[in-house]
Amino acid sequence: MGIVLCSIALVGCQVLGDSRRSAMGTLQIQANGEDFVRQGFTSKDGWGIDFSHLYVHLEDVTAYQAEPSFSSDSDVPMQVVSEVTLPAETVDLVAGDENSPSVAVGQVAVPAGQYNALSWKMTKAAEAPMKGQAMVLMGQAQKQGQTIDFMLKVDRELAYTCGEFVGDERKGVVLAGKTAELEATFHFDHLFGVRDLPEDDELNRSALGFEPLAALAKGKKLEVDWTTLKTQLSPEHFQALDAAFSDLGHVGEGHCRSDVVTS
Amino acid sequence: MFKQLVPILGLLTSVAAMPAALAHGVAVDYRVTSANVEIEATYDSGKPLANAQVVIYAPDAPTQAWLTGTADAEGRFSFTPPANQMGNWQVKVRQAGHGAVLNVPVASNSQDAGLQVAQDSGLHESHAVNPVQRGLMSFAVIGGFVLTAVIFSSKKR
Known part of the structure; x- marks a missing residue:
């Protein structure tokens, strides 16, 4: 009789263990530079911009279950129920295509639930291809027969803290045994502006555009780092550049809070 | 069914017009009246998200749209949650690459005098x-x- 009881107890424990494991799912974190990066676009000042690579080094990429939901526009600190952090990773935002517009940052097993907040840091990489830089933008800009091969090296380190993903689909809802996605989105239209929008559109009024950068080119080549940009751009243009990078990080269409990383 | 909801919403009315600014650029307020839940979305500048896309998610189905619609010229939209679906109603508002998600807690007033903030929809255990x-x-x-x-x-x- 004792053997029977023990067997039943063991079966019960096994079932409970299985149920706990089945309450896990997978969360994939992705990075997305949107069509601006993958397909190119025309800046607010008429420069056709095509990127060959756009490297960004991501660190402390953390997904949260926050309750209540976190508002990046509020001073109220995030109330974290659970969180999971991925290892640092360098991604090339140009690598996405029409079928898979986002590039993978990593994935991790997580307890099922709604991951309604995401944060990450953009920090200086320790290894090639962008050693010492947090972001490197490489490509070609063209306007009225003029062509400039550009490389913008950014060692400005920023931390973005965001609420829930806002887009066509709902992201971050992990069901038991299923995989869900979250996305760190980068809005480069905030940096260069967009020709398709009116000049007085708020985005275009605040964007730097490409013309101030083109003015720093030597012949057909522009290779500059953050320090050079700070010293050679006008204060107004550098302020626009700095503000654009602070506003670069999004979760889909949802904006994020940004802070300068101080190590 | 709606008559069942009125007393619940009536309680919520006492804390109506709770602001919920969700993100840089877009702020969404909600107001619960005796008739429904009213949403108002504006940019930081005060300009309304006119004709913005609105998607409502019920507490028990966070990935399936319960209702979709379009805000009016003032960025306003309203909906009526069924009386038997308490919890966090989630409202997504989008326009021209900007947007925000708003949580609207709707709770039963069965034994409690005050408003109950709805808890997580229980995905973990269910x-x-x-x-x-x-x-x-x-x-x-x-x-x-x-x-x-x-x-x-x-x-x-």
Whole structure:
């Protein structure tokens, strides 16, 4: 009789263990530079911009279950129920295509639930291809027969803290045994502006555009780092550049809070 | 059904017009009246998200749209949650690459005098144990009780 009881107890424990494991799912974190990066676009000042690579080094990429939901526009600190952090990773935002517009940052097993907040840091990489830089933008800009091969090296380190993903689909809802996605989105239209929008559109009024950068080119080549940009751009243009990078990080269409990383 | 909801919403009305600024650039306020939940979305500049796309998610189905619609020229939209679906109603508002998600807690006023903020929709547990597993666990527990009773009854004899 004792053997029977023990067997039943063991079966019960096994079932409970299985149920706990089945309450896990997978969360994939992705990075997305949107069509601006993958397909190119025309800046607010008429420069056709095509990127060959756009490297960004991501660190402390953390997904949260926050309750209540976190508002990046509020001073109220995030109330974290659970969180999971991925290892640092360098991604090339140009690598996405029409079928898979986002590039993978990593994935991790997580307890099922709604991951309604995401944060990450953009920090200086320790290894090639962008050693010492947090972001490197490489490509070609063209306007009225003029062509400039550009490389913008950014060692400005920023931390973005965001609420829930806002887009066509709902992201971050992990069901038991299923995989869900979250996305760190980068809005480069905030940096260069967009020709398709009116000049007085708020985005275009605040964007730097490409013309101030083109003015720093030597012949057909522009290779500059953050320090050079700070010293050679006008204060107004550098302020626009700095503000654009602070506003670069999004979760889909949802904006994020940004802070300068101080190590 | 709506009449059942009125007293619940009536309580909520006392804390109506709770601001919920969700993100840089877009702020969404909600107001619960005796008739429905009203949403108003504006940019930081105060300009309304005119004709913005609005998607409503019920508390028990966070990935399936319960209702879709379009805000009016003032960025306003309203909906009426069923009385039997308490919890966090989630409202997504989008326009021209900008947007925000708003949580609207709707709770029962059954025994409590005040507003109850709805808790998580319970994804963790509701999907954690399937029917087969639940049956096996029930069998194990009930079987244990039965066998224990058999043991004790046999000792008494």
